[in-house]
Amino acid sequence: MxxxxxxxxxxxxxxxxxxxxxxxxxxxxxxxxxxxxxxxxxxxxxxxxxxxxxxxxxxxxxxxxxxxxxxxxxxxxxxxxxxxxxxxxxxxxxxxxxxxxxxxxxxxxxxxxxxxxxxxxxxxxxxxxxxxxxxxxxxxxxxxxxxxxxxxxxxxxxxNPTPAKIFGEESVICCDYCGKNLLLESEHGNYVMLKEEDFKNDGYQKQYKDIYFACCGGCDSILENKFREKGMYYCGWEAIDELCNPTIWLMRFMAFVNGIQKEQDLSDVAFEKMKKVFINTFPYVARHLTQKEHDRVKSLLFYDLL
Ligand SMILES: [Zn+2]
Missing domain, CATH: 3.40.1350.10 (Trna Endonuclease; Chain: A, domain 1)
Structure with missing residues (x-):
């Protein structure tokens, strides 16, 4: 009990x-x-x-x-x-x-x-x-x-923590293939970083070209193939449910910020997707706002700034 x-x-x-x-x-x-x-x-x-x-x-x-x-x-x-x-x-x-x-x-x-x-x-x-x-x-x-x-x-x-009520709607990160919300407890998924080939140097370009979200089933390999056809290759991944752990979230976020400082290159598309990851996992690592804080944030047009 x-x-x-x-x-x-x-x-x-x-x-x-x-x-x-x-x-x-x-x-x-x-x-x-x-x-x-x-x-x-x-x-x-x-x-x-x-x-x-x-x-x-x-x-x-x-x-x-x-x-x-x-x-x-x-x-x-x-x-x-x-x-x-x-x-x-x-x-x-x-x-x-x-x-x-x-x-x-x-x-x-x-x-x-x-x-x-x-x-x-x-x-x-x-x-x-x-x-x-x-x-x-x-x-x-x-x-x-x-x-x-x-x-x-x-x-x-x-x-048994539940995500904080911070945004008006439930936060979602959907599998780019099947559409399942990877933030649900029943789902597991990753975000996968992609780079283009660098033919001159026989390796990969410095810039992360895109990111896709995939559940751990068959969707990941389907998406990997789809992007390979477009000339983008798998260059690292992170588990999305891991990011719902407050400490890991902060570690990953700091690594992301440090990467920007060191001029780690992300295309606009990849950068927007990283933002999406941090924004949508934030309610899982943050507490509920008090009504007063909520009103203050609203008055600052917080949502528009994101
Ligand atoms: Zn899927």
């Missing part, structure tokens, strides 16, 4: 206050798209069930499944939720006019409970693993995780 459910405090026994886990459950279900019908307020009987609607749209009308939600926060003891923790399910459904039973648990459901629930017409359990995968699966979910699991989510973020 990545998220530590013990970060959510144990239930306030007898204080009459809403428990944090119930509030979390409400926010979690609302994030999933359920409509909250009854907030988790505690009645005089101590029952603290939540009621949510699942609205299923049809073509001309919609219909609603009303769920009775039971929130159980056993993370601190680590116990699973047993059938004896969820008594009289059918009666509770009838009492609240609900169609189905939903459990939101910070641990897991014991086999005894899933056995009882399999006899129910409609039931669903969100246990800790399901909750975690929903929360970590989207940016909206990250916001919720950050609010209720600040410590464990912070650790997760350090190990």
């Amino acid at each position: 990545i998220l530590d459910f013990k970060e959510i405090p144990e239930a306030n026994k007898g204080t009459g206050l809403q428990d944090t886990f119930e509030l979390f459950s409400r926010d979690f279900l609302s994030f999933l798209g359920y409509r909250i019908v009854q907030d988790p307020d505690r009645g005089p009987d101590g029952k603290k069930d939540l009621i949510v609607d699942e609205v299923i749209p049809g073509i001309t009308s919609e219909y609603t499944i009303r769920w009775l939600v039971s929130c159980k926060h056993f993370a601190h003891s680590g116990n699973s939720v047993k059938d004896s923790d969820e008594i009289n399910i059918s009666e509770r459904l009838k009492q609240h006019n609900c169609d189905g039973f939903m459990g939101v648990y910070s641990t897991i459901a014991a086999a005894t409970l899933t056995g009882v629930l399999s006899g129910q017409n409609k039931s669903v359990i969100f246990d800790r693993e399901k909750i975690e995968s929903y929360l970590l699966g989207s940016l909206e979910g990250h916001k919720l995780a950050c609010r209720y699991f600040p410590e464990s989510f912070k650790k997760y973020q350090i190990e």
Whole structure:
């Protein structure tokens, strides 16, 4: 598990206050798209069930499944939720006019409970693993995780960095053959530097004539052949995903700048492509800008300067 459910405090026994886990459950279900019908307020009987609607749209009308939600926060003891923790399910459904039973648990459901629930017409359990995968699966979910699991989510973020929001659009470096975005985590690709032959000296020209971007599959050799036909030859490469490492990015960038200082020759085309590499990998190595910084940058027409 990545998220530590013990970060959510144990239930306030007898204080009459809403428990944090119930509030979390409400926010979690609302994030999933359920409509909250009854907030988790505690009645005089101590029952603290939540009621949510699942609205299923049809073509001309919609219909609603009303769920009775039971929130159980056993993370601190680590116990699973047993059938004896969820008594009289059918009666509770009838009492609240609900169609189905939903459990939101910070641990897991014991086999005894899933056995009882399999006899129910409609039931669903969100246990800790399901909750975690929903929360970590989207940016909206990250916001919720950050609010209720600040410590464990912070650790997760350090190990799973996402590109900073710096440009209006997602940054892309596409394979020049198949068009796949090589900056996506699932892709691997290189930028390949090309030079022309120097017939007089039986070698290559000093100037880098062009650069192409290629994924690591067959596209690289197809592009290499295509450029060879134009008289441009492979003269070095770098992995694009390596450049998403902040330290390596800075090292490569400094090498690039030093190269310019030493009059390392790049054609205008190659120079523009190197700029493209650094600009589009920058969000991966930079942090998010604060709103104030973002506004300041905008006012400087930063985008136009690039
Ligand atoms: Zn490709």
